[in-house]
Amino acid sequence: MKYKKYAEKSCQKLNEFQNDFRKKYDTDNYENWFYNQSSETLRLYSENKEIYFKYIPVGTFSQKKNTWMWSWANENSVEPRKFQTLKVKEFGEKKNYENLTNEHFGGDNFTGWELTSIAFEIIGAIGTYRVISDDLEKYFLLTEEITKEEVEKIESELIECGVHGKLRKAFICQHLNSKQKTGFEEAFETYRGMELDEEDDFQAWCSECEKERIKTNGWNDESMEFAKISLVCEKCYFEIKETNE
Template sequence: MDYKEFSESELNKLIPIQNDFKAEFKLDDFAHWFYDADVEILRLYNDDNDEVFFKYIPIGTFSLTSKTWMWSWFNNYLSEKNKIETLKIKKFGEENNYEKLTNGTFPSDEYDGWEFLAISFEILKGIGTYKINLENLEYYVLIPEQVYADGNSEVKKMKQKKLECGNHGYRRPAFVCQHLDPETKRGFIESFEATPDMDLEDEEYFEAWCDDCEKIRVKYNGWNEESEKFANIKMVCENCYFEMKALNNS
């Protein structure tokens, strides 16, 4: 069987399974999503009383800018340890001479992504699939099982290290002075040059303050009781942080 016949066959098999999966968990009813690469858990939710958790395996990504697909086993930026499972797909491709399953990255489209999910579902097994829509990227994941919040140490770990933002859902916390907001330019000085989605070391956070705070910091030779009192640092989510940064750099 050539690749086109095989991929279409697997996609046709996945469609009714995926429809049942979506219906069972009412996936279309959830307004928000969040995933944690450290514990490999996807959370779909409306609020703390209306949520569902799944284990996930990252299959690959489709770039909306470069129009290319990248398999997870080839992607050095993905930190999920279970991405090694996708090497089984590569091995299957090598055994059957399916080039799209063996090349790490190549020109593609979003339709390929669903075919790759269907093939992954057949090889790795699971209960469903999901596509996470990022800003310039579509992230395709396989769902092997549901997990439950009660008594689950991984879910607890995920929630403890994240801040729930009313606008952006669960995100990493960041710290800014009391004067910074998403609407007014006041300068944006960082403790280090930060970029969205960058990896942070333990106990390392995004931190920024305005021009007036910088003047006070210099006046008092750094951060101390007086300069910190003026800054009155507040906690925001990382998305809010980078919105403020973008505003002040525009």
């Protein structure tokens, strides 16, 4: 199927779905919005009511330059789940759809919704939303409604990184760094933007720590003393992981 036809079908599907979403959550009747990149939450609110959603950032469209940028290519964004939009890029590579594989390109007033429609079809969501600030349109896939208490819990578990700002926490041994390869052992296989179970954290240690862990029959006082685990943000974590790949 040619890209234009595929895009038209995706837009039609989203339009039908979005009408029900807007009615169910009454999203047109909130006066204000606020989104938090660190917690990837969107708040819609008026004087006497509010609603919260978890989101995946799809991309941005500049009204000044008439250009689109996919969120996975936006180095200024700290949103971990932006990497879920790489699923769209992978689909575009299979189908040879350049608009889904190029990081940024020229567009028009319909580009943002067109690409959000495609992301909606490939990734899935309960609805979509757009905010506009300083001539920049930002598009979201809304994945679930959450409570204010859940938002506060998410934000309370973030750490402040001096380089990357507020992000999810990760744990590494004292020997891991982004300048040299030391081996990279993980508690479980990870990837950028992945969802974690409530009891899980990103955890990694070097090859020497792995030898010590095996020698002492697992993590105990002796192996932990050798590792001297430290706290970093998840972006630091994946930069270190990439150094060791």
